[in-house]
Amino acid sequence: xxxxxxxxxxxxxxACASRAPQPARGVPAAPELSVPEDGSKLIFAGxxxxxxxxxxxxxxxxxxxxWKLKAPEAEVAxxxxxxxxxxxxxxxxxxxxxxVVGEVKARAVADAAAIPWLLLGAKSTSGxxxxxxxxxxxxxxxxxxxxxxxxxxxxxAGAETRIAYSALYRFWGx
Numbered sequence: 036x037x038x039x040x041x042x043x044x045x046x047x048x049x050a051c052a053s054r055a056p057q058p059a060r061g062v063p064a065a066p067e068l069s070v071p072e073d074g075s076k077l078i079f080a081g082x083x084x085x086x087x088x089x090x091x092x093x094x095x096x097x098x099x100x101x102w103k104l105k106a107p108e109a110e111v112a113x114x115x116x117x118x119x120x121x122x123x124x125x126x127x128x129x130x131x132x133x134x135v136v137g138e139v140k141a142r143a144v145a146d147a148a149a150i151p152w153l154l155l156g157a158k159s160t161s162g163x164x165x166x167x168x169x170x171x172x173x174x175x176x177x178x179x180x181x182x183x184x185x186x187x188x189x190x191x192a193g194a195e196t197r198i199a200y201s202a203l204y205r206f207w208g209x
Contacts, residue, residue, distance in 0.1 A: 060207075062175060065143035068154040070171045075207035079129075079165060083121055083204050085109025086197040087150060087180040091187035100187045105195065111204050117165070119204075125155070127172070127206070131164030135206070137172045150180040150200055157208070168209035176203040 061069040086109070089102040106123035113119075120128045124136040137155030144151050153174040160167050180200025187194070 062143075062152070062173070064145055065141075065152055067141040068143055068152055068173060068175070070154070070173065070205075070207045073170065075170050075209070077205060078169060078208045079113055079117070079119070079204075079206040081111040081113035081117075081119065081204055083109045083111040083174075083200075083202045085121065085200065087182075087200050089182060089196050089198065091191045091194045091196075093192065100189060100192055102182050102187045102196070104182070107200075108197075109200070119166075121204075127166060127169075127204075129162075129165040131162065133160070133162030133164035133166040135160045135166040135169040135172065145175075146177065148179075148181060149177040150202070152177060166206065166208075169206050170209070171207040173205040173207075174202045175205065177201070 060072070085107060087107055088105045090105045091100055092103050093099070094101050107121050107125060109121040111119040111121055111127065117130065122128075126134055126136050128134045135157050136159045138158040139153055140156045141154040142151040153172075155172040155174070157169050157171065160169055178201045180198050180202075183196055183198065186196070
């Protein structure tokens with residue numbers, strides 16, 4: 036194959052990739068989860084698989100005990116094979132060491148049997164890689180992970196339970 040053809044193919048691939056359509060910023064089923072028009076582009080998307088860890092603790096009003104979210108523990112795998120680690124904070128960490136810590140800005144219940152869909156803003160970022168300039172995180176299409184309804188009382192104070200979940204995560208930024 037000639038050098039000219041190789042260069043043409045490479046340029047075509049690069050041009051097509053740079054024009055790849057961005058997924059919708061909005062969420063028709065939950066418009067409150069739309070990413071603001073602030074110049075952010077999709078920087079990573081992947082399916083998260085893991086657990087939501089709940090701890091049995093006294094209610095704030097002293098009227099008994101309840102399951103409280105302690106932390107997620109999951110891996111978010113992108114289409115390219117890159118994987119993020121998701122843990123307490125909530126924090127997402129890329130293999131390059133970059134991190135983003137999110138804070139909930141909006142939530143919507145799309146499935147009563149699953150944890151809510153979320154829009155999170157970047158509370159802080161660190162590192163110089165993939166997540167260093169993240170501004171927004173969407174958690175969509177959730178399955179499972181819901182807070183248990185039973186099993187938490189004075190006899191089980193301090194107990195933990197791990198509930199399997201999955202979700203689509205989209206990271207938006209510069």
